[in-house]
Structures are given as C-alpha cells and as structure tokens.
Amino acid sequence: LTLKLHRSIYPTRAVKETAAAFSDLATITVERQGDYHRVRLVPGQDVPSDQLLHEFANFALSRAARNR
Amino acid sequence: MTPTVNAKKNEVKWDIGTSTYPMDAVYGASYVFCDRCYVYLDKTADRRIVIVLQGKETLNRADLESLAGEFSNELLHQVLRTRIAKRTGKVREMIIGRALFSAEGATDDYGADDYDDLGDDADYLDDPLGIAVPWEEKYGSDEGLDPQKDDSQKDGDSKTP
Numbered sequence: 001l002t003l004k005l006h007r008s009i010y011p012t013r014a015v016k017e018t019a020a021a022f023s024d025l026a027t028i029t030v031e032r033q034g035d036y037h038r039v040r041l042v043p044g045q046d047v048p049s050d051q052l053l054h055e056f057a058n059f060a061l062s063r064a065a066r067n068r
Numbered sequence: 069m070t071p072t073v074n075a076k077k078n079e080v081k082w083d084i085g086t087s088t089y090p091m092d093a094v095y096g097a098s099y100v101f102c103d104r105c106y107v108y109l110d111k112t113a114d115r116r117i118v119i120v121l122q123g124k125e126t127l128n129r130a131d132l133e134s135l136a137g138e139f140s141n142e143l144l145h146q147v148l149r150t151r152i153a154k155r156t157g158k159v160r161e162m163i164i165g166r167a168l169f170s171a172e173g174a175t176d177d178y179g180a181d182d183y184d185d186l187g188d189d190a191d192y193l194d195d196p197l198g199i200a201v202p203w204e205e206k207y208g209s210d211e212g213l214d215p216q217k218d219d220s221q222k223d224g225d226s227k228t229p
Binding site for chain 2: 006008009010035054055057058061062064065066068
C-alpha cells in the first residue's frame with residue numbers, strides 16, 4: 001500500500017508521529033519524493049488494508065492541524 | 069469549484085483557492101470532519117487545495133453532496149474564526165496580562181505567609197480584637213445604646229440641658 005502526502009500540507013513531524021502511532025499495525029517506511037512524502041504500509045495480520053490507509057491519512061492530517 | 073461526486077468510490081472531490089481559504093481554516097475544518105469521514109488533502113501545481121472526502125460507511129450521492137456542503141460551511145466558519153482571533157489577539161493578550169498582574173499583587177498582599185503568625189495554636193474561638201464582646205458588656209446596659217448620642221456628647225454639641 002502506498003500513500004502520497006503533500007509536504008506543504010502534511011509536515012514531516014506529523015507524518016513521523018503518525019508512523020510511530022501506527023507502528024503496531026503495520027510496517028511503515030517513509031521517503032521523500034519531490035513535494036510528497038511517500039508512505040509505504042505493509043499491514044499486519046488481520047488489519048484491513050484499505051481502512052488502514054485512510055486512517056493513516058486522517059491521523060496525519062489531525063496531527064498537522066494540531067501542530068500548526 | 070463545484071464538488072464532484074464519485075458514488076462508486078464513495079467520495080466527493082473539489083478544489084479551493086488558498087487566497088480565499090487560508091491553510092489554518094482548511095486544517096480547522098478538516099479536523100472537525102476527521103471523525104465523520106476520511107479527509108485527504110492535496111495541492112495542485114497552481115497552489116490550489118484539493119479536498120477529497122470519503123465516507124467511512126457507504127453513502128449515496130445526496131449524502132456525499134451534503135457532506136461537501138457542510139464541509140464548505142465549516143470552512144467559512146473557520147475563516148471567520150481565524151479573522152476574529154487575529155483581530156482580537158492583542159486585546160486578549162492585554163486582558164490576560166492584566167489579570168495575571170493583578171493576581172500577582174493580590175498574592176503579595178494577602179499571601180499564605182500572613183497566616184503564619186497565627187501559629188498552630190490559633191483557634192477560631194480566639195478573639196484578640198474583642199469583636200465577639202456583647203454591646204452591653206462593652207458600653208453598659210442603658211446609656212451606651214446610642215453611639216451617635218455618645219459621640220455628640222463628647223464633642224459638646226448636645227442641646228439637651
């Protein structure tokens with residue numbers, strides 16, 4: 001699963017905090033790709049992949065909003 | 069831009085200009101909607117913000133349109149909130165500063181240290197200033213009942229023989 005988050009909207013700190021929060025649910029790698037954070041998620045057992053992706057994006061956005 | 073509903077993907081998508089809606093307002097509105105739906109934001113090359121809202125449960129076309137409308141209303145609400153917060157920021161700072169300054173003064177005048185002199189033996193029944201002494205005991209039973217009369221006699225203004 002891959003998610004692209006724009007760096008000007010989702011700051012690095014917010015993405016890192018989200019990755020830390022979701023580390024029990026998936027194996028996560030974050031890399032920089034131009035204007036985006038490219039997040040790769042390998043869900044753990046019994047974790048619904050589609051929901052995981054959306055929840056990750058929601059969590060990152062709420063973190064970005066709170067840290068602003 | 070008018071929201072585009074994609075019922076198959078269970079999502080609604082549109083873009084807005086950052087000159088009308090500052091980023092703080094977009095964050096604020098997104099935060100409010102995070103528990104109701106999945107919110108995904110992106111930025112176009114011409115610096116416009118793309119908003120994608122996806123239902124957590126399956127929604128029909130009308131529901132998705134309504135969701136987009138409510139989000140737009142919340143955006144406006146957040147814009148107004150941000151503007152008011154900016155405009156009244158200095159006044160709020162002044163009020164808080166003044167309140168804290170006053171509170172500091174009050175602590176100096178009536179701090180807990182003032183009660184240290186009473187010691188541990190202090191009792192609520194103690195009356196060092198004689199406040200609890202009955203009137204009759206202090207001024208006598210008959211003559212001392214009118215303190216004004218008493219004062220005028222002292223000054224020699226009395227017209228009674």
